[in-house]
Amino acid sequence: MRKMFVSAYECKPGMRIAEDIYNEYGAIIIAENMILDDYIIMRIQEMGFTRVKIYETSEEMVPVGKTELFKAQYNENVDNFKGILHDISEGKDIDSKRVNEATNSIILRINENRDIVNAVNEMRNSDEYLYSHSINVSLLSMLIGKWLKLDYKSIKSLVTSAYLHDIGMVKVPAEIVNKPTSLTAEEYDEVKMHCQYGFKTAETMQDMNDDILKGILMHHEREDGSGYPFGLNSKQIHDNAKIIAVADIYDAMTSKRVYRRRICHFDVIECIQRDYFRKLDQHIAGIFLNNIASYYIGEFVKLNTGAIGEIVHINQNNISKPIIRSNDVYIDLSKERSISIVELV
Numbered sequence: 468m469r470k471m472f473v474s475a476y477e478c479k480p481g482m483r484i485a486e487d488i489y490n491e492y493g494a495i496i497i498a499e500n501m502i503l504d505d506y507i508i509m510r511i512q513e514m515g516f517t518r519v520k521i522y523e524t525s526e527e528m529v530p531v532g533k534t535e536l537f538k539a540q541y542n543e544n545v546d547n548f549k550g551i552l553h554d555i556s557e558g559k560d561i562d563s564k565r566v567n568e569a570t571n572s573i574i575l576r577i578n579e580n581r582d583i584v585n586a587v588n589e590m591r592n593s594d595e596y597l598y599s600h601s602i603n604v605s606l607l608s609m610l611i612g613k614w615l616k617l618d619y620k621s622i623k624s625l626v627t628s629a630y631l632h633d634i635g636m637v638k639v640p641a642e643i644v645n646k647p648t649s650l651t652a653e654e655y656d657e658v659k660m661h662c663q664y665g666f667k668t669a670e671t672m673q674d675m676n677d678d679i680l681k682g683i684l685m686h687h688e689r690e691d692g693s694g695y696p697f698g699l700n701s702k703q704i705h706d707n708a709k710i711i712a713v714a715d716i717y718d719a720m721t722s723k724r725v726y727r728r729r730i731c732h733f734d735v736i737e738c739i740q741r742d743y744f745r746k747l748d749q750h751i752a753g754i755f756l757n758n759i760a761s762y763y764i765g766e767f768v769k770l771n772t773g774a775i776g777e778i779v780h781i782n783q784n785n786i787s788k789p790i791i792r793s794n795d796v797y798i799d800l801s802k803e804r805s806i807s808i809v810e811l812v
């Protein structure tokens with residue numbers, strides 16, 4: 468496709484960037500192929516760029532909203548990830564340019580919390596679980612990193628680690644990965660190998676570092692020593708792995724793979740608080756669950772009484788039991804223990 472320059476003030480949402488844009492330190496801040504939206508255009512103008520190179524398109528530019536662009540970028544990242552896995556399965560090295568392109572485009576969305584939470588909930592395709600799971604875990608890990616107030620460099624390594632955390636699955640025989648029935652002990656041992664396979668595969672990537680590798684290797688380790696591959700304890704587990712573990716469990720539990728209908732996130736929150744109390748870093752899990760719960764304010768739910776109500780308040784000391792307004796009556800689920808949420812509607 469032909470490329471052309473447009474001035475920073477002629478940029479329009481929907482245009483596609485045709486060459487990487489670097490900051491003064493030489494780091495790519497906007498990668499080739501990224502689709503412009505109002506936020507990115509504002510960043511380009513703020514950073515003082517006078518013009519950018521875009522792909523010329525014969526099609527009429529369709530004005531698209533921020534959310535549509537977010538989804539388009541999400542799908543591109545899924546395709547990008549497929550390409551990386553394809554390369555690995557053919558014995559090639561990981562293309563660090565592809566990884567950088569995806570992680571940069573993810574980090575650029577760091578302030579779009581609402582779009583991230585929605586995308587993680589909606590953009591799922593059970594046939595392509597591994598791909599969307601990798602993007603979801605990257606997005607969620609980034610949010611946790613932001614809520615923990617990590618700096619840019621740490622967030623970049625965290626997102627890269629999250630993006631690659633399950634690449635080792637490509638080396639686990641497909642008949643085990645896709646087996647519809649439960650796994651034998653030997654098959655499960657093989658699945659567990661994905662951490663070491665992923666580590667080995669990522670090790671050779673250009674610009675790789677220890678923080679990224681440890682996130683991949685240790686994301687199934689648990690605080691109480693019950694995890695794998697090494698049964699490490701809390702002090703030995705890298706922070707990237709602790710964060711990825713929280714994002715990984717949340718995404719897996721809310722995915723359609725596990726639940727047939729639209730999952731109730733408050734059940735997942737309760738389940739994580741109950742079943743993973745000694746397994747996850749409590750500070751990290753607490754910050755994540757508290758923040759994520761607040762995005763469900765305003766959602767409508769069906770209660771076990773049959774009534775429909777709106778979530779109006781999250782109880783900070785009991786986040787899985789919010790306050791619901793139903794027919795102008797306020798029901799505090801932390802007090803009315805016989806009433807519970809059945810599903811989001």
Ligand SMILES: [Fe+2]
Binds near residue numbers: 687
């Ligand atoms: Fe994993």
